[in-house]
Each structure stands twice: as structure tokens, then as C-alpha cells.
Amino acid sequence: SVLAARSLEVYGPAESQQAVFGDVRPLLTSLLDGYNVCIMAYGQTGCGKSYTMLGPQSTGEPVPPWEPHSDLGVLPRAAGELFRLISENPSRSLKVDVSIVEVYNNDIFDLLAKDGRTAASGPKREALTAQEAKPEVCLLTREPVHSAAEFMALAAGRLQLRAELATSVHANSSRSHLIITATLTTAPARGSPGKWPRARRSASGGRAWPGALGAQRPAEQVHAKLQLVDLAGSECVGVSGVTGSALRETSFINRSLAALADVLGALAERRGHVPYRNSKLTHFLQDVLGGDVKLLVILCVSPCRKHVAETLRCLGFGARARQVQRGQARGGSPAPRKPR
Ligand SMILES: Nc1ncnc2c1ncn2[C@@H]1O[C@H](COP(=O)(O)OP(=O)(O)OP(=O)(O)O)[C@@H](O)[C@H]1O
Secondary structure, three states: OOOOOOOOOOOOOOHHHHHHHHHHHHHHHHHHHEEEEEEEEEEOOOOHHHHHHHHOOOOOOOOOOOOOOOOOOOHHHHHHHHHHHHHEEEEEOOOOEEEEEEEOOOEEEHHHHOOOOOOOOOEOOOOOOOOOOOOOOOOEEEEOOOOHHHHHHHHHHHHHHOEEOOOOOOOEEOOOOEEEEEEEEEEOOOOOOOOOOOEEEEEEEEOOEEEEEOOOOOOOOOEEEEEEEEOOEEEOOOHHHHOHHHHHHHHHHHHHHHHHHHHHHHHHHOOOOOOOOOHHHHHHHHHHHOOOOOOOOOOOOOOHHHHHHHHHHHHHHHHHHOOOOOOOOOOOOOOOOOOO
């Protein structure tokens, strides 16, 4: 079941990143309480999704999040809040593992498994749910991090691998969906049998665990997952002026966003069949969207009149996401975990 935020906040162009994070912060407390949390940014290309989620793409020294004018995005602030909350209660011994995945042209790429190569040249991954994960099929790298600084250093290095392109709407347009997952685990229960006793090393030196997002490391208990999703921008081909392989990318992006809207629509209407498998993006998100999750959707829209059609489409997506209510999701989803 998706426990969707029913409240609606609207932020103007002059609003600070700190104010936006004010809406996100309570979800970190929920995460520590054992809820899965998914925060996704959706909207037209060039409208500020990556800025909101990650912060500006500047090379200068970032202003720390506690400064009121800091322009750091949701990711570094969430990482800081996560480790602050963990440090408040050390007796729980929560550990944090991070995975970073890019969905590009309907293929899944593990950004932590690469050695400095660009998107689409690295190893592909299969989207497997917790129920169907098989050790021989999928290895998704999960790196342990012990502080917000470690989390950010890992992310900053790997996000440079993300596929980008200059379009006539946006000079650094992301051509992929980015999904950063922080998995919180608790120490193994005494005497619990390990199905996969030893972690394998990935190409980047990180640990590679069988299965996708939902696959649990053997003897450890997954407490909750935080998923930060920076979706590729929805795009009107006539406006962005893309052709050739970029046009192909755009078509994959628009199709996967339509599939995501369909999944939210099916969840909202509590349909018997939720079409997770219509795209790799939705299949990959199935474990979280199909389970107990607190979902926050950030819609980024343009104030320009010429983009009004995209803006309305974006608001339509948000309206659909808001209709997803607390309750049992049926059909094709894994057994929901009880929130603790
Ligand atoms: N609130 C803001 N304040 C200042 N600059 C912003 C803000 N939002 C976005 N920008 C700037 O606008 C540009 C486009 O933003 P961004 O890259 O976040 O768009 P996007 O929606 O992720 O685009 P795409 O989907 O094409 O990747 C960037 O240069 C970014 O720094």
C-alpha cells in the first residue's frame, strides 16, 4: 500500500531549498520508524528536478546545508538528517548501504559497478523484485556508508556518469532516470541462516548482493529503504528539437513516464492488475511502490506560457499520485511489510 502524502505545498521560484526540505524532513523520521520512503521529482525537462533533488551542478565549494542560503538539494540534506537521526539512537545499530542506478533507454545500469565509464557502456542489470530475485541473475552493488559525507562523496563521484545531452530547452538535460537507494539494515538475528554467506566484490570494489532493490542481504534484516528518484524530464519533441538517437531516448523517457503514471493510476483505482512490468522503471520501483511506502512527489513546472501543455500534463501526474491512498495494493505486488 502506498501511504501518499495528501497535503499539497506550492513553492515559487524564489523559495529556498531549505524550505522545500522542510516537507521532506518528517519522512526521514518515518524511515527510522521503519517505513519505506520514496521521494521523486517529476516534470518537464529543464524545470529544476535535478536542482531540487541534488543541488546545482556547480564546481565551487558547496554552501553547507545549515546555512539559510545553501542551495544543496534533497539528497545531501536527507543524507545529513539520516545520519543525525541514526546518531541519536546508536543502540539500534542501523547500518546504511547505498545503491545508485540509472534507467536509460529502458535498461538498468548500476552506476556503482562502473569504473569511470559513461552510461550505457557499463553492466546492465535486470529489474527483479524481492520475490523473484535469483543470485545468478542480478548483482546490484551496495556500498556501505558510515556518514553523510561518505554518502555524498560516493554519490558525487558516480553521478558524473549519468547520461546527459544538450537540447534546445536544457543544456544539461538528464537522459535517464536516477534512483538512489539507501537501505537501512539492522544487525543479524542470532543464529539466522545465511542463504548467500559471502558477499561478492563488484568491479568497483563494493559489495554486490544478489537481487534488486528488494533482495535482502542474508543474515541481516532490512529495516527500511529510502529511495530518491530524479526522473528524466518529460519532453515535447517539437519544443526540445531532438533528432536521431536523442529522439529515441526521448521516446523511451516519455514511454516510461507514461508507464509510471499508469502504475499510479492503477494503484489509485485499486485495480486488480498493476502494470509494473510495462517498463523497467516501474518494474524496478515495484518493490517500493508495491509495498508500504510513504511517497512524496515533487512536481517541477515552468511558469512560461509556451510550456503550458507540459505543465498541465505534469499537474495531471501529480493529481494521479495524490489519489493513491493508504490501503492495500492488489495484484502483482509483493506482500506488504508491516510498518513498525
Ligand atoms: N530553484 C532554482 N534556483 C536556481 N536555479 C535553478 C532552480 N531550479 C533550476 N535551476 C537551474 O535551471 C537549470 C535546469 O535545472 P535542472 O537541471 O534541475 O532541470 P531538470 O528538470 O533536472 O532537467 P532535465 O529533466 O532536462 O534533466 C539548471 O541550470 C539549474 O541550476
